[in-house]
Amino acid sequence: MNQSSQPCGAASRALFLRRREGQTIIFMVMVLVIMAVIVLFNFDVHKILYIKSNSRNAGDAAALAGARWQAVTFNLIGELNVAQAVAINDALLRGETNDFPEARTIADLQARLCFVGPMIGLTAAQQAAKNNGIYVNKRYTSEMQQHANVVLASYPHLFIPPYANAWEEYAEMIRTVAGQGVAALPGAQSPYVSYDHMVLQRGFYSAIANRDWCWFYHNARKLLETYGGWQSWPPLPPLAQRNLMGSEYFALNLTTFATLDALEDLPGNQSAAAVRQQLSRVAGKALVPLVASVPAKWYCYEPSAWRTWQDLIASNSDVNTRFPFTSDIKKEFNYAGADASVAIKADAPRTMFNSKNYAVTWSAAAKPLGYLEGPVTPNTYGLVLPAFHDVRLIPVDAAVSQVEEDLFDFGASWLEHIVGHLPIYMQAGPAGISNLAGGCGYCQQLIIWEQSSFRLIGITWLQNGGFTNCFTRGGGGGGGGGGGGGSRHEH
Ligand SMILES: [Zn+2]
Structure with missing residues (x-):
């Protein structure tokens, strides 16, 4: 131009x-x-x-x-x-x-x-x-x-x-x-941890508190699906004066x-x-x-x-080895x-x-x-x-x-709960510990666990295939809400 x-x-x-x-x-x-x-x-x-x-x-x-x-x-x-x-x-x-x-x-x-x-x-x-x-x-x-x-x-x-x-x-x-x-x-071993009794596993309480259904999938799926109320728990192992022979x-x-x-x-x-x-x-x-x-x-x-x-x-978990x-x-x-x-x-x-x-x-x-x-x-x-x-x-x-x-934060100490509260729960169920639950987070979780509506949420989640998000034992998923980026050893 x-x-x-x-x-x-x-x-x-x-x-x-x-x-x-x-x-x-x-x-x-x-x-x-x-x-x-x-x-x-x-x-x-x-x-x-x-x-x-x-x-x-x-x-x-x-x-x-x-x-x-x-x-x-x-x-x-x-x-x-x-x-x-x-x-x-x-x-x-x-x-x-x-x-x-x-x-x-x-x-x-x-x-x-x-x-x-x-x-x-x-x-x-x-x-x-x-x-x-x-x-x-x-x-x-x-x-x-x-x-x-x-x-x-x-x-x-x-x-x-x-x-x-x-x-x-x-x-x-x-x-x-x-x-x-x-x-x-x-890793610490609590002297009262028994692999055979669920109420003596701290992970059980954390899983309830966090609605961590993956934990149930890996550790107690059968229990979640078939739990028949507090009377159906096996008896607690003898608690008082147990031996603690070494460092936890x-x-x-x-x-x-x-x-x-x-x-x-x-x-x-x-x-x-x-x-x-x-x-x-x-x-x-x-x-x-x-x-x-x-x-x-x-x-x-x-x-x-x-x-x-x-x-x-194998004995640590309900699911197949x-x-x-x-x-x-x-x-x-x-x-x-x-x-x-x-x-x-x-x-x-x-x-x-x-x-x-x-x-x-x-x-x-x-x-x-x-x-x-x-x-x-x-x-x-x-x-x-x-x-x-x-x-x-x-x-x-x-x-x-x-x-x-x-x-x-469960408030009361683990030992206090096991020695002081669990025997009452085993005898009288959630009604027996309802007045303790104000000061003890573990007791609060047991009361939640007793509600069949609570367990139904988990059962439904697992039946709908939610477990496909569960990778390793204890890993996040299931509404764990962790900090993200967690990694575990996998050789
Ligand atoms: Zn308690």
């Missing part, structure tokens, strides 16, 4: 150029905004990935540290069993028949080790998590501090102390760990037997003669048969916990017993849109492994013997110890 043919060509050209300039600026600004978003997004993604990998390393390291100290403790307790056998043997050879002071001293040491060993593991686990860049978690810390208070206040009335001042010392050890700040929440954190699950002869009565166990032979082999000298019938305190694996791995996992290993386990490694679980929680603050923090959760479990000459499992003879040479990470779902976070 010919510019000069237009009367005001120059002016229009200038306007045209300015407009184009304006468009360019708008375009540039848009590019800049998009780039900034990409950069910030990338920054967030990197930060989240970084924190995720940190949490993973920290959780794994903490679980391994816990399991390593479990292994050390088992081996020490095993060595002391052998030392005790030798002490009794030598005393018998000297003609002493009724008093074995060395044996008593050794047993006393073992009793203390059941607490001290796992508690050192707990300290080591915290250090491992912190070394991997995880900060102290205020909530975990205050939970542990509270537990120290419960031990000091209630345990002397509830449990026979395994040695003088046991509860004071134990509470002090817990308080010391909490005082340094808790970064990795350890990274629990060893040991027990004591009065004589080696008594070990023979365990289902599927070796004869007393075989136990004595094995002891003689480890001690490096022949022990007289009388050793097996002398009353003493022998540290043994708690038979209900030290079963085969599949057995234990979801055994998390794809290949067969070697015979000598096929035992449950004891392991160390931890949970790590880290926050990644988001840069973009000033939104909520991105919470990263990581659970890990590790297990002391080993075998006795044969090779046979460490618990073949019932008696603890030095056998552990290794620790390995295991799938969280295959762990005996489970980290149970108080997802919900």
